[in-house]
Amino acid sequence: MQPTAGLGFKMEHLDEALASRDPGLWFEVHAENYMVDGGPRLAALAALRATHPISIHGVGLSIASSDRPCPNHLARLKTLCDRIDPMLVSDHLAWQRWNGVHVSDFLPFPRTRAALAHTVTNVTIVQQALGRRLLVENPSLYVDLPGHMMSEAEFLNELADATGCGLILDVNNVYVSASNLGFDAIQALRAINADAVCEIHLAGHTADADADFPLLIDTHGAPIAEAVWTLYAGLVDRIGPRPTLIERDDDIPPFQTLVAERHRAHAVLTGQRAHV
Amino acid sequence: MRFSRGNVRMSDHAIFEHAFGAALAGQASVWSTDPRIRRALTIHRNTSHKAAQDALAANYPVIVQLVGEEAFAACAAAFVEERPPAEPRLCLYGDGFGDFLRDYAPFVELGWLGNVAALERLVVETMFAADHCVFDGAALDLESALPLHAATRIGRLSGPAVSIWRAHQPDGDPDALASLEWIDEIALVTRPAGSVMVTSIDAIAADFLDSCNAGRALGEAASMAVENGADLTALFAVLIGAGAFAAIDSGD
Numbered sequence: 001m002q003p004t005a006g007l008g009f010k011m012e013h014l015d016e017a018l019a020s021r022d023p024g025l026w027f028e029v030h031a032e033n034y035m036v037d038g039g040p041r042l043a044a045l046a047a048l049r050a051t052h053p054i055s056i057h058g059v060g061l062s063i064a065s066s067d068r069p070c071p072n073h074l075a076r077l078k079t080l081c082d083r084i085d086p087m088l089v090s091d092h093l094a095w096q097r098w099n100g101v102h103v104s105d106f107l108p109f110p111r112t113r114a115a116l117a118h119t120v121t122n123v124t125i126v127q128q129a130l131g132r133r134l135l136v137e138n139p140s141l142y143v144d145l146p147g148h149m150m151s152e153a154e155f156l157n158e159l160a161d162a163t164g165c166g167l168i169l170d171v172n173n174v175y176v177s178a179s180n181l182g183f184d185a186i187q188a189l190r191a192i193n194a195d196a197v198c199e200i201h202l203a204g205h206t207a208d209a210d211a212d213f214p215l216l217i218d219t220h221g222a223p224i225a226e227a228v229w230t231l232y233a234g235l236v237d238r239i240g241p242r243p244t245l246i247e248r249d250d251d252i253p254p255f256q257t258l259v260a261e262r263h264r265a266h267a268v269l270t271g272q273r274a275h276v
Numbered sequence: 277m278r279f280s281r282g283n284v285r286m287s288d289h290a291i292f293e294h295a296f297g298a299a300l301a302g303q304a305s306v307w308s309t310d311p312r313i314r315r316a317l318t319i320h321r322n323t324s325h326k327a328a329q330d331a332l333a334a335n336y337p338v339i340v341q342l343v344g345e346e347a348f349a350a351c352a353a354a355f356v357e358e359r360p361p362a363e364p365r366l367c368l369y370g371d372g373f374g375d376f377l378r379d380y381a382p383f384v385e386l387g388w389l390g391n392v393a394a395l396e397r398l399v400v401e402t403m404f405a406a407d408h409c410v411f412d413g414a415a416l417d418l419e420s421a422l423p424l425h426a427a428t429r430i431g432r433l434s435g436p437a438v439s440i441w442r443a444h445q446p447d448g449d450p451d452a453l454a455s456l457e458w459i460d461e462i463a464l465v466t467r468p469a470g471s472v473m474v475t476s477i478d479a480i481a482a483d484f485l486d487s488c489n490a491g492r493a494l495g496e497a498a499s500m501a502v503e504n505g506a507d508l509t510a511l512f513a514v515l516i517g518a519g520a521f522a523a524i525d526s527g528d
Contacts, residue, residue, distance in 0.1 A: 101361065145313070213312060
């Protein structure tokens with residue numbers, strides 16, 4: 001089936017999302033918002049699942065931790081997946097737990113053999129528990145930590161080889177990381193094993209003015225940047241179409257604004273380059 | 277050390293996490309000396325704190341209205357610092373915010389805020405509780421216990437927290453605050469027909485619900501309520517109308 005473009009689902013868009021009959025439209029939700037016992041929010045997701053495919057995107061598995069995934073969290077994720085039967089399930093290459101605290105961001109780490117071994121173990125545990133393939137997303141990076149033994153692409157490729165997991169290639173995150181750390185985004189995208197890429201993410205970022213260290217921040221609070229659209233078109237041209245998500249998590253615009261961004265991604269996926 | 281696990285030696289990855297996490301928490305660490313790393317730490321700290329503060333504001337919308345967004349943001353920042361999220365489900369974040377507010381110095385004159393926050397916490401619990409069919413009043417069995425719905429919460433609150441909460445709902449009447457009676461209220465928080473409902477009930481009704489929840493037979497619980505002066509017809513009308521009980525043979 002031809003891969004299509006989807007939208008990050010926002011509850012304020014529920015009525016329009018339910019009513020939309022755009023061909024190939026699917027929605028992605030943050031798993032943790034729905035890992036609850038019951039109630040109207042879960043019912044809304046079930047209603048949306050009745051009309052559209054759903055992708056479940058976790059923001060809390062902490063799969064790059066030296067600790068194993070939290071069993072309760074994993075059990076709740078499995079319950080949600082069993083309820084919704086998603087088209088894809090994913091989370092991020094990051095660690096998020098320290099001293100009993102959950103950090104709601106994606107923390108970096110030196111890409112060592114030990115880190116890879118922990119991550120391989122954790123992804124394997126998750127896939128066995130869910131009985132599904134997990135997709136792992138490249139995060140945005142803000143500093144080049146000392147101690148790396150391999151590039152991010154090498155780490156992700158080895159992770160996919162060792163576990164059979166798929167990858168989400170977040171083009172905005174590659175762009176943000178490349179800008180912040182000073183590497184070549186196109187080369188970084190080329191280094192990823194295209195066969196493992198099962199989904200592409202597109203989002204907006206924000207420039208953070210700082211006299212000493214100006215950075216791009218992965219805020220998901222702005223339209224997708226033109227430079228990211230260009231990278232995306234080049235990527236699809238090279239590896240072929242993949243399900244592509246338009247993400248927006250802050251400063252949420254009207255549904256139709258996101259639909260317009262989705263149409264632009266759709267034009268890329270179907271080879272209508274004139275629209276890019 | 278928390279990182280030793282069986283016969284597996286502590287990995288360099290675990291050592292890194294321990295030190296980087298300390299730096300993120302603002303403690304002295306080998307990772308807090310390099311200015312570029314400090315800058316990245318600040319971004320990660322800001323992003324995670326913003327997520328927790330936004331979640332707190334989403335779960336305590338009446339408190340936001342009562343104190344204003346600016347004062348709430350300062351208070352939320354202090355709460356997140358003191359009690360950061362312990363797990364990733366931020367839709368449930370904020371347990372204990374009511375107690376925190378009672379001790380929060382800038383709001384010391386507003387001692388009743390904590391009770392409104394306690395009610396908002398019950399609303400969150402009700403919102404995400406398990407699904408069951410609501411008992412509709414048919415086939416009352418006096419010999420059996422009548423279980424409360426998983427979403428039902430009872431809050432014995434100091435002051436008129438229910439009235440204050442209700443006046444700040446989208447369909448609430450802000451003028452109602454002008455005639456506010458400063459009495460202790462008991463909140464019944466339920467979820468009939470898929471949305472949260474907050475009802476003010478009296479102590480007899482609350483005690484009756486406690487009896488039901490403790491597993492007493494309905495007849496016994498009702499007799500006690502009558503001894504306390506309850507009008508059973510009115511009591512059942514309120515409680516069943518609010519969807520306080522679960523249908524006995526219900527599932528998901």
